[in-house]
Amino acid sequence: MTHYVIRNVAPYGEERCDLLLRDGLIAEIGKPFSLDGEQAVEIDASTLLALPGLVDLHTHLREPGREDAETIRSGTRAAALGGFTSVFAMANTTPVQDTAGVVEQVARIGQEAGWVDVHPVGAVSVGLEGKQLAELGAMAQSAAQVRVFSDDGKCVDDPVLMRRALEYVKAFDGVVAQHAQEPRLTQESQMNEGVVSAEIGLAGWPAVAEESIIARDVLLAEHVGSRVHVLHVSTAGSVEIVRWAKSRGIAVTAEVTPHHLSLTDEEARSYNPIFKVNPPLRTQADVDAVRAGLADGTIDVVGTDHAPHPVEDKECEWAAAAFGMTGLETALPIVHSTMVLSGLMSWRDVARVMSQVPAHIARIDSGPYAQGRPLAVGEPANVVLYDPHGTVTVDAKTQATMSANSPFDGHVLPGRVVATFLRGRATVLDGVPQDRQVSGTTAVAGGVS
């Protein structure tokens, strides 16, 4: 296995030093050191900073079922280019990831692809239908070792089913990740309900449809002593409820997406369905609130909700278009611009919300395949090198994801992912994905098509 010496890099954007990645681990950190004849690739990182490999708790890889939008291989390659070393594949595939068989298949294909660690999310209910608990225990005990369960895309709106799920996953320290959307309040809904929807005549999606579910779920979690994870918090009211719940000691964690940190419902005025997403883009006051919530720890993690769609599902009138945006390749630059350049967060904070805490929520932060660990000697060499002074002009068509529905197409974003290492192996170097070599015992046949 190739060893890497990363010269003069700034871990967490702090003091510069050298990093040695050897045998899958961070072998040395410190003052410039010599290699004593050891074979290693040297990387001049004097303009770069280092972060622990990013962990995305919220990725839609679309395989099995919608390989026209994304495959596990293409999506994880995009993830590596975005600085991720682990992604959680949401359960709304076809077939749904609601059995041990399907989650094991997803995990296996992910492992063979080798770009990042792929952890399947298990469905809470059979077929995401919100009626019957899926075999959560079987998925937990499967080779995929599922710990995160979600019907994402749909809300577990039945309060009894939600309660049972929250209780049941305690047996294996799992967590239920809720897509908070009261379905009756959002029938036919197309965009945030407010000034813009009133004017442009698209059916409104009230903030209360999200907030009422979050309020219910934190109370349920308190009642049964379980932890609950709230996906894609998008409103100021939701932030308030989560803040209140945490102050009561309720075991709630929450996520915000890069697009909800950066875009508002004003985008809908164009009727360009690239901006159609679930939950919808909200107002500037909501954007300000989720940023503040992320900065003060009320919101724990950034999850991409990477949701690729083929062109025909977005090249149409708004109401006919699919919900969702891609995000793996732009997540870190968006967090950089909205949270770091704005002075709200340090790079250490970024590492916390994009690596350490998501890994902990999903209980993948220990063992030989641990993610979200600090940049420290002896830890797995999951590292991303980032150039905070570079810029990238987003070109949705040439991104690694198979789909082109990036809301940031044409935007110039700050920063650039230069390299990503997964347990010491470079998945990205100089911004270029590194197909795995077919050699030795650790390699798996097959490159990237």
Added chain:
Amino acid sequence: MKHLLSTRDLSLEQAVTILDTTARMAATQEREMKKLPTLRGRTVVNLFFEDSTRTRISFETAAKRLSADVINFSAKGSSVSKGESLKDTALTLKAMGADAVVVRHHASGAANFLAQPGLVDVPVINAGDGTHQHPTQALLDAFTIRRHLADPLNPACGGPLPPFDSGLGTDLAGRRIAIVGDVLHSRVARSNVALLATLGAQVTLVAPPTLVPVGVETWPCEVSYDFTRTLRTWQPDAVMMLRVQRERMSASGGGFFPSPAEYSRQYGLDAQRLGLLPDHAIVLHPGPMNRGLEISAQAADSDRSVIVEQVGNGVAVRMAVLYLLLASDQVAGSSSTLS
């Protein structure tokens, strides 16, 4: 002006120009020879994804009176609900050499979609998109109101209709217009609020709170939940009744109002409420009416009602829009090139 997608896009000058052009078009329709040669050899496509015979016929008549060829393209009833077919349809129309596309669609923003560069690349006229806009309806309403209210001494009841050029060159400054009914789902209301505000009129929306959109507070109008009080104390110059669709009764959550009878009692224009109007006030309705629901037969058939006249003005306003988009270099300023 390249397209007519929304009344919000119209400046005061453009709006008055369209109304003035409408007056001239209407005058030509009094002649024995109604047909003008203006758009000879041009093709106007009526692309209707939603049933609306009256609007389609109005556009068709307008185009034909300007000597254009008309192709009616009805997509209603086919399995098209996805936008890719809207895109494919647009490319087909372009290939067929359409010079203008009139579109009616159930999705808000559908006209904006067609108007984006690279699709039809000819003027797009929005004939109603979802709950967004129906600009020619608002223009014909404004034209009708201006014609009747130009001379404040002119009583609405009895007597001959004012001439078409009544109010020529003027806006609706200071006029009071009440728009009554299902504002939430109404593209007519949205179009009218924007256009009437541009023309300087004061607008009050009257509706049960369930049929007023969240976010209305930024609209250039007032909102009232009490029709009778608005009529009595505000004394509108015109009352525009909106069609209430009976299916709003059975919507999710038990409907937007308890019953047709209750709606009628609270928000219907009946003889009693009609009697509260000032002498010169007129009554409009975009049609088709639900007699007995939002408007009583007495109100619909009263001397104040200009509902039948609106239909005729609809043809004139659509002629004006087609003319200004296809035959005139500019919409702003004088349209004196029209004979």
